[in-house]
Amino acid sequence: MTATPTTMTRRNFNKGVLLSLGAFIAGCTPVKILFKAYPDEFKHNHSLQDEMLRAFAATIVPGVDRNTPKLTQIYYDEYYPFASYVPFFISDLDSRTKKVFAGRSFTSLSQSDRERVVLDAFRNGDSIIQRIYHGAIYMTRLNIYAGIYDDSRGCPHINFHGTSQNFVPDQMYYPNAKQYFARQTSLSGNPS
Amino acid sequence: MQSNTLLGKLHFQEIHHKTTTMQTRRTEVLIIGSGFGAAAPALRLSEAGVKVLMIEKGPNIIPEKDFKMTSDPKYFLQYLKTTKSPQFDMMYAEGLGGGSPFYEMVSLRAPSMAFDQRDKHNKLFWGNITRSVMDPYYDLAEKMLHVEQIAEDEIPKTGVVFSYMMKRLGYSCDRARYAVQGCVGSGYCISGCTFGAKQSLLVNYLPQALASGTEILTDIEASFIKPIGFAADRNTETDEMSQIPYRYEVLCKNRKTNEEFTVEAKCIIMGGGTVGTAALLMRSREYLSFLSDHVGKNIAFNGSVKTIGLLAEDLPDADMVTGRTHPGMISYQFLETNGITISAVKSHPIHVVSAARFWEKETNDRPGDWGEAGDQLMKLYRNRMFILYALGLTPPLGKLHLRSNSVIEPELEITEELRHYYKSTKEILNSILTRNGCKLVNFAMLNGEGEDMEKIHFGTTHMIGSARMARNIGEGVIDYNGEVFNYPGIFISDGAAVPTSLAVNSSLTILANAERIASSLVHRFGRKTHSLPILSSH
Numbered sequence: 001m002t003a004t005p006t007t008m009t010r011r012n013f014n015k016g017v018l019l020s021l022g023a024f025i026a027g028c029t030p031v032k033i034l035f036k037a038y039p040d041e042f043k044h045n046h047s048l049q050d051e052m053l054r055a056f057a058a059t060i061v062p063g064v065d066r067n068t069p070k071l072t073q074i075y076y077d078e079y080y081p082f083a084s085y086v087p088f089f090i091s092d093l094d095s096r097t098k099k100v101f102a103g104r105s106f107t108s109l110s111q112s113d114r115e116r117v118v119l120d121a122f123r124n125g126d127s128i129i130q131r132i133y134h135g136a137i138y139m140t141r142l143n144i145y146a147g148i149y150d151d152s153r154g155c156p157h158i159n160f161h162g163t164s165q166n167f168v169p170d171q172m173y174y175p176n177a178k179q180y181f182a183r184q185t186s187l188s189g190n191p192s
Numbered sequence: 193m194q195s196n197t198l199l200g201k202l203h204f205q206e207i208h209h210k211t212t213t214m215q216t217r218r219t220e221v222l223i224i225g226s227g228f229g230a231a232a233p234a235l236r237l238s239e240a241g242v243k244v245l246m247i248e249k250g251p252n253i254i255p256e257k258d259f260k261m262t263s264d265p266k267y268f269l270q271y272l273k274t275t276k277s278p279q280f281d282m283m284y285a286e287g288l289g290g291g292s293p294f295y296e297m298v299s300l301r302a303p304s305m306a307f308d309q310r311d312k313h314n315k316l317f318w319g320n321i322t323r324s325v326m327d328p329y330y331d332l333a334e335k336m337l338h339v340e341q342i343a344e345d346e347i348p349k350t351g352v353v354f355s356y357m358m359k360r361l362g363y364s365c366d367r368a369r370y371a372v373q374g375c376v377g378s379g380y381c382i383s384g385c386t387f388g389a390k391q392s393l394l395v396n397y398l399p400q401a402l403a404s405g406t407e408i409l410t411d412i413e414a415s416f417i418k419p420i421g422f423a424a425d426r427n428t429e430t431d432e433m434s435q436i437p438y439r440y441e442v443l444c445k446n447r448k449t450n451e452e453f454t455v456e457a458k459c460i461i462m463g464g465g466t467v468g469t470a471a472l473l474m475r476s477r478e479y480l481s482f483l484s485d486h487v488g489k490n491i492a493f494n495g496s497v498k499t500i501g502l503l504a505e506d507l508p509d510a511d512m513v514t515g516r517t518h519p520g521m522i523s524y525q526f527l528e529t530n531g532i533t534i535s536a537v538k539s540h541p542i543h544v545v546s547a548a549r550f551w552e553k554e555t556n557d558r559p560g561d562w563g564e565a566g567d568q569l570m571k572l573y574r575n576r577m578f579i580l581y582a583l584g585l586t587p588p589l590g591k592l593h594l595r596s597n598s599v600i601e602p603e604l605e606i607t608e609e610l611r612h613y614y615k616s617t618k619e620i621l622n623s624i625l626t627r628n629g630c631k632l633v634n635f636a637m638l639n640g641e642g643e644d645m646e647k648i649h650f651g652t653t654h655m656i657g658s659a660r661m662a663r664n665i666g667e668g669v670i671d672y673n674g675e676v677f678n679y680p681g682i683f684i685s686d687g688a689a690v691p692t693s694l695a696v697n698s699s700l701t702i703l704a705n706a707e708r709i710a711s712s713l714v715h716r717f718g719r720k721t722h723s724l725p726i727l728s729s730h
Contacts, residue, residue: 060562063571079266115563122558131643137562138546138642145570146263146542154263159574160513160541163261164378169345172377172514177352178344180508182359182523189341189369191303191524191533191696 038091052090055107059114060140063157070150074143075136082135089132096120215453219245220433221717222442222457223406224414224472227290228699229686230463231397232333232706233713238404240718242433245455246401247412247444249468250286253293255394259384263542267383275467276639278646280493280590280604282655284467288410291465291653292392293384295699296518297370299339301330302694302701303527306585309692311667317588317691319663319672321708329704329711337371337391339700346375348515353507353578354536355521357628363525368518368535379540381517414472415443415452415597417460417682418479427680431716433458439681459681459717461674462659462688463706466491467592467600469688470658473669474594482678484669487659491590491602492693494654497614498537498581499621500550502572504629509575512538522696530584532617533695534624537579544573547651549644550635559634569633578630580621585693586613586650588657606648614648654698656690674709685709 041048053072058064064071075086082089097106097117106117121133147154147162154162174180186192221237223230226248238244250271253259260267271287271294285291304323310316333339347355347367358365371391381390388395402408418441419426426439438456445452462469470488477483503510515538523534551559552569560566569577589610591603604610622632636644637651662668665677670689676682685706687698694701 060566061570062564062567111564118563119558131641134642138638141545141549141562141566141570142265142542145545145573146540148264148542151260151262151264155541158541158570162263164376164380167377167514169377172349172511173345173347174349174352174508175345177347180352180356180359181344182355182363182365184366185364185524186366189367189522190301191366191527 038088042087042091042094049086049090051107052093053086055109055114056093056118056136057140057144059111059118060137061144061157062111064144068144071144073149074139080139082132082139085132085135089136092121092125092129092132093117096125216455217245217453218438218456219243219407220436220457221245221459221461222247222440222455223461223463224442225249225290225462225464225468225686226288226398226408226410227285227292227393227463227465227686228703229465229684229689229706230290230461231292231393231401232703233461233463233683233685233710234406234408235397235401235404236707236710236714237717238401238406239720240714241720242717244401244406245457246406246408247414247455248288248290248408248410249413249447249464250288250410252410253288253384253394255293255384255386255388255392259293259386261378261380261386262383263540265542265546268542274640275592275600275602277602277604279606279649280602281649281651282467282491282493282590282602283651283653284465284655288408289393289398290463291699293390293394294382295392295653296381296697297372297390297516298518298522298697299334299337299369299371299700300522300696301327301704302696303524305527305531306692306694309585315663315667317660317662319661321661321672326701326704326708329707330700332707333700333703334369336396337700337703338373338396339369339371339391341369342367342516342520346377346515347520348377348511348538349508350510350512350515350536350538350578351519351521353503353510354519354523354580356507357624357630358523358525361624361627363523363624365521365523365525368520368522370516370518372516375516377515379513379515379517379538382543411447413445413447414464415445416476416479417442417472418476419679420456433717433719436681459683459713461713462682462684463686466655466658466687469684469686470592471594471600473659474592474600475597480679484659484665484677486662486667486669488592488594490588490657490660490668490691491592491655492588492657492691493586493590493604493650493652494693494695494698495532495584495586495610495613495617495650496581496652496654497532497584497617497621498579498635499618499625500548500577500579500633500635501622501625501630502552502633503576503578504631506629510536510578512544512574512577513540526582526620527695530616530620531695532582532584532620534580534582534621537581539579541573544579546638546640548635548637549642550633552631552633577633578625580624582617582621583654583693583695583697584613584617585695586610588660588692590655590658592658604650606646610650611648654694656687656694656698656702657692659684659688660691661689662691673712683709683713
C-alpha cells in the first residue's frame, strides 16, 4: 500500500495548528486554567456552582448540612487564591463525574460515589489537579470545622462552641483533679 | 502605680497618629522591635534617663479594639508570619509587643542543662552564663509579667488527663507557669486575650517604657543599618552618652505611607526577633562588612515532635477548647535522659485542621482523612483526640537565607543526629500513649496549601540564635553583653542572641536575657541609678 500524498494548504495548516492547540488546551491543566478553557456554564451559572460546591463540601464533611449558611463562602473568598480556580474546579468535578459514572452529575451521586470522584482526581489527575483538590479539601475542612465565618457558631457538628460561652469552672475543670496528678518534681513548676 | 492599661491605651493611640508626620531624626538609643527582646532595654534605659526611640515593623495594637475571639485565618495572618522550607518553618509575629500578644503565656525557666550545652569543640555555648547567673533576671522578668504556677483547680481537663497518663506509667508531671492574672479560661489565648488577663508586653513593659520617656513608632520598618564616620570614631572610650557621637544611621520606611526617613543613633539595640534581626543584619552587610559570618546561622529551634492518639476508654475526657490554651501540665521526666520536655496540645479546630491532616486507617486504598472516616475522627477531636508534643535540646542547625530584601527562607539539614532525635522522641511519645491503652492516629503536617510536608519536618515559634552570643567573632555575632563584634554601639537583645535550644518555651529566657543585657547597658550608659533592680538586690 502506498501512502496517499497530502497537500498542505494554508487552510489545512491553520486548521491543524488550531486543532493541536485545542488538544493542548483541553489536555493541559495550566493552560485550561490560564485560558479559562472550560464551558461557560461553570463560569457564570452561580446556582450550578453553589449546588456543586455544597455537594463537594458534604463529600468531604459528610455530616454537614448542605444548607448550612456560608458553606461555600470560602471558595469564593478572594483572600485565598482558590477563588480564581472555582470555575475550573467545578468543571473538572463535572467532567470527572461524567467519565467515572457515565454521564451522571456530581450532585446526583451518593456519598460514596462522590468520594470516588474526588479519589479519581488524586489517582488520575496531574499534579496541578491534585494540588487544586488538596486545596479544596483543606479549605472545606477549615471552613466547616473551625467555623471561620461565624465565630459565635463554631462547628456544632464536632461540638466546637465557637467564642467563649462564659463557662463556669465545673464545665472547664475536674473538681477532683488532684487525684489524677502525677508526682511533681519541683515546687515552682520550673525545671531544675 | 498608674493603670497600665489606660496608660498604654492613651499612648498607643497617640503613636498611631505620629507615624504620618515624621521627619529625619536623632536619638541616643534606637531600639528596633517591640517584643520580648526589645521591651526590657527600652524600659530600663528610659528609666535610666537615656533618650530611647523604639520602632516596630508591625501595626499598633490596642487590645480593647484589636483582639478578637476568632478562628478567622485572616485575623491571624494579619499578625503572624511564616517563613518556610520543606524541612523547616518558623512562625513569628509582627505587631506591637512582638509575639507577646499571641503566645500561650507559658513562662518557664530553661533547665540548667540548657545552659550547659557545649559546641563541637567542647566549649560552653553560653560561656559563663549559667542558670544561676540567669535566675535573678528570671525573677525580674517573672515579676514584671506576674508569672505564677497554675492553681491545682484551674488545670484544663486535657492537662489533667496528661498528668494521669504519666502517673499511670510512674512518671512525673509538673504544674506549669503562666503570665496571666484572672484567667477566665476562654481558650482564646493565642488570638489575643480579650479579657485583659494575659500579661503581654502591652500591659507592663511597653506602657511603663512610654511613661518613662520611650517614644514608640509602629508600622516602621528598618531597611538597613549604615555606620557614620570612621571606625575609630565609633569605637569610643567613653560610655558617657553625651560624648558618644551619632555612630549609625538606619534607613526606615513607614509601611503605611511608604515615606522613608533616617534615624541617627548613638546606640542601636536590635530586638526584632530571630528572623527580623538576622534579616536586617544581612540586608546591612554591604555597609557592615566586618560582621561575623555567623549571621543567619546556628538557629536553634527546640525540636518540636508530635504524636496523636485516641484516648483509651478508661481515661476521662480531655477538652481541646475550654480552659487556657496551654493544658497546664508539663513533664520533665525525660529531660535528663533525652533532653526533652513533654506536654499535651490543646488547640482550637482552626489550628489543628490548618496544621495537619490525620486518619485512623486506610479506607478504599486511601487515608481516611476526609469523607466518612475523617468526619468520624473529627467528632472525637474535642474530647477523645489527644496530642502529645515534645520540645528538645536540638542542636543549632537552622539557617536563614536572604533571597531578596523582603524574602527570607529558612534551611535545615536533617542530619543523622536530628533523625535519631526525631525517631527516639517519637517513640517515647507513642509509648506514653500506647502503654495507656490509647490508639495511635496517623497524621501528616500540611503546608499552607493543604499539601503534605516532608515526613521529618520541624515547625517552630521558638527559633533562637540567628546572631548568637559567643566568645569571639569566629563563633558568633555578639559578645555575652550583647554587643556586635566589630560594631561598638550595636547590641542584640532578642531571641537571635540566645545560642541554644531550651527545651521549654523560649519567651521567658529571651526576656530574662534581655533584662541581663539591659542591666549592663544601664551600667554603661545610664544617667540615673535607681533602675537597677537586679544589682540593687543582689
